[in-house]
Amino acid sequence: MSILHLTVPRQLEETLGSYCSRLAALHGAYSAREFSGYLGFSFTELLRGSDIHVEIFSRIASIEEADVREVLIQILGTTLRNVRGHMFTRDHIVSTKSKFCPHCLLDDESSGIGRRGSRAYMRISWLPRFSRVCPIHQSTLVTAIPGGLGMYGDAIGGLRADNAEWSDYLYRAELGQATPAQSYLIDRFMNRPTEELWLNKFPVQAAAHFIDIVGAVERHGIEVSFEKLDVLEQSACAQRGFEIAAGGQGSVKAFLAGLVKGYYRGRSNMGAHAIFGELADEMSYRANLPGYDRIVKLMQRVAIENLPIGPGDNFLGPVRQRRQLHSLTSAAEENEIGAHTLRNFMIERGLIASTKCSLARAVFHPSAIRDIIAPIKALGLTGAARAKRLRNARRSAN
Template identity: 25%
Template sequence: MLYVPLLDDECLTSFCARFAAANLTTATELCLDMGIRFQDVVDGSDKAIEVLAEFGRIAPERLRRSSVREVEGAVNVAGEVFVRKNYARTRLRFCPECFREDDRSADRMPETRRYIRRTWPLRFLRTCPRHSCRIADLGVPPLSSPRFHDFMEAQDAMYDELDDAMSNTSSRSPSKFEAFLLQRLEAVRNDGQLLDAMPLDLAAFVCELAGISALFGPQTSERSLDEDQLWAAGQRGYEYLSGGVSGLHSFLDVMHGRRTAVRCDVGGQKIYGRFYTVLKDHDDPALLRFKREIHEYAVRVLPLSGDADVFGRPETTRYLSEKQLRDEFGMRPGHMRKMAVAAGLLDPSEIAAGAMPREVASSIAASLSDAVLPALAAELIGVHYTVFKALRRAGFFSPLLSSGNGVAAHERFSRAALLEFVGEIERTANRRSLDGLEPITVTCRKTSAKFSEIVTLLRQQRLKAVGWKPSSPGLAAVMIDPTEVGKALAPRDDGHLLVEELKEKLLTSNETMSALLKGEHLKSSVERHPQRRRAQRVISREDAETFIRTYVSFINAEREYGVSRRNLRTALKQSGLEPAFPVDEIGVSFYVREKLEAALKNVQ
């Protein structure tokens, strides 16, 4: 009997086939002559190894390390378990340059020089690390089982195909993914916490799966790609996943970026395609952490509600679905989104989305619960609707919600703020007896004062006699002395005007006055009230009159010059007259009177 050596990284079936060829027979026949079956060698059974070691004069432990053992429908290679598909021993896979190197090995018996490396059947390995050469894959030899495991018979059965492959080699540098495969077979784990926690078969599979989705799209299957494309996919997936959790997040960001919009109740398949469906069908416990990281990241960065299923439904989410919005707040989700966009709490692109961020939903729901339309606002403070509108124009009330960001909406006012406003006025009441006092509306008629002027006096506590009639609603309960009001509104003789007084003369709002003062277009000072000694902001009468003589607002120009808004705009356009102050700063267009009058004359 002739003998052959067990070569470096040679698999057990290759050694058996070469041993048989040296003795001019097949592996199947040789095994029968030794009292075992070739299938036993293929399975790596202990008995077959002991017999082959005895006849082949090789230490049993060496043969055992070269064996590939069957493990419940899978195979164990160097302690790593692979499904049969991923460790394809039935296919003739080899490196042409390794075979050429074998052919030049004069120390080996002719016809037994070539041998199969134990790493070649690994489907994910597509480049020879020694020669930087593409692995050739000729498929399954046309032989019956277990004879297609006999490497020597397989070469004869596929002689033409093998000859073509030897003549058409191509070079390529091994990828980091392939280096990872080989290092893991040497029990080296240094490739990130996610991959290191998985068995090699699963880690390699997930890398390739992620790479396919990243490079070729979420619905692309492995079967539609060639070996070069799969080689690139394995490398790309490894680049992401070897980075651990942050690398996985980078991959998921790529997948998220391919969807223009994500429904709140969407499932993982819609977001990640085959990457998700394939992983979901794998119930390997080693994937639990991997799936959990995907689930938690998706819930954290995507607008997903509790109805979304990405490896399970989330217990808590940043977003609420339409059903959750209805159940939790009792409001129409579409109306909530519309008002949230108008309020600047939600991006206009999300107005038709099916979900809302929880914090936005809570905020807008609180506002809507507190909000009232102008008619009800007027009723709450006990005034006529027209009076409320006048107070609104005078700047006493700002809407809680209104049109904005492309959304048209009726103004809504805060119920709480309105009631607090009434409460503030009620706290100014200083008389129990109502004798000689009249309601604000009556006082307005007797003194020709505006309702807003009297409210200003009340808020500034400039009236000594203020009563409260509890049986009347809101401001209708205020009782004041018309005579005192008349005196309080009489022209001042101290050479100053209160800011509120000039505001009334200009027929403008608190916001506009504040902007004029802040921009130093009007000079003001703080003085003590002569009686109450309370600090108050005033403007010299001379400065106020100079401002009124010099400037006029667009709205006041209509009234003062008796021109239509259309003609006024025409005059401004033809003359090219610009506002005297920045409109975005002041909020109202003021013009130099002299220039505006000249522009109007040209139009007339």
């Protein structure tokens, strides 16, 4: 198969879809889909990362295999995307729309190489959800589909179909500030060296998603809906979450423990959503993905350290760790005794204070009741003993 002789240089971070779109414009084709049809491959399959179509385009455009791997977007089924060796769910990376800084694209057109109209290119570092603000122009990135759905992925062709200019998108970009959190995540995504952080233990999506929600919960409370926040507030939340996580696992556990302790100040139940809110929902929903499972286990471990839960309970999954706290309710159920009876015995012996807190919120170490369960049962004050007396009384009455 012949190669193209009329080309423009492919930029270092340029996606394959962007390069194909620019070559189509350079050759005067109406769209990248029309252009690819002439050359024997599918632009749609190129966007999906189909091996055969990527190979054909790479050969025609004289792109080295190693370079292809750096900018290849592989769509795996309906949910997963593999980009630069990182796995993303489709809601965490843009693969069917164009996401860009209009200021950068205008700069490309004014100073780039090649014919005007085919100089602006899409950077792969713009695609992840955590990439929100252009670090060069300090303005928010724009997500759009120039030309409509029929042109998705073909930014240059779509722009021409709309008879538009990149300057037409400037009004959609807001002044912002690229944060250290975003810089850290983009460096990881681009496989560049980063500082040694606790977050490095987690895949890039799990790390990014975790700090998003941690920061949102810290700034807005557990009932926050991250998706309803505007992009600048999302960026601020990510930065706040990054600051917490940058302190290491101890800092993260302290933050989570603070949320758990909110249970004792309220009247909610002891469920994961009632305690962790959006953080529980978002992390547990993806617990089958790499990294999320370890985050969920950490949340569960902090809950076990601060709540009266133990083996047999379900909190972000089945609890298998040894119990560290009992409540009057859980201890009474485990030992088949009345909760109020246990409470009175513990108050008499100075093991707990005489307060008005609920039975479920009066907590203590399991060892605290080790020496009083036997005396309670010896007095026939267990739930089983009361039930037995009731059955005997009924038999006598009959």
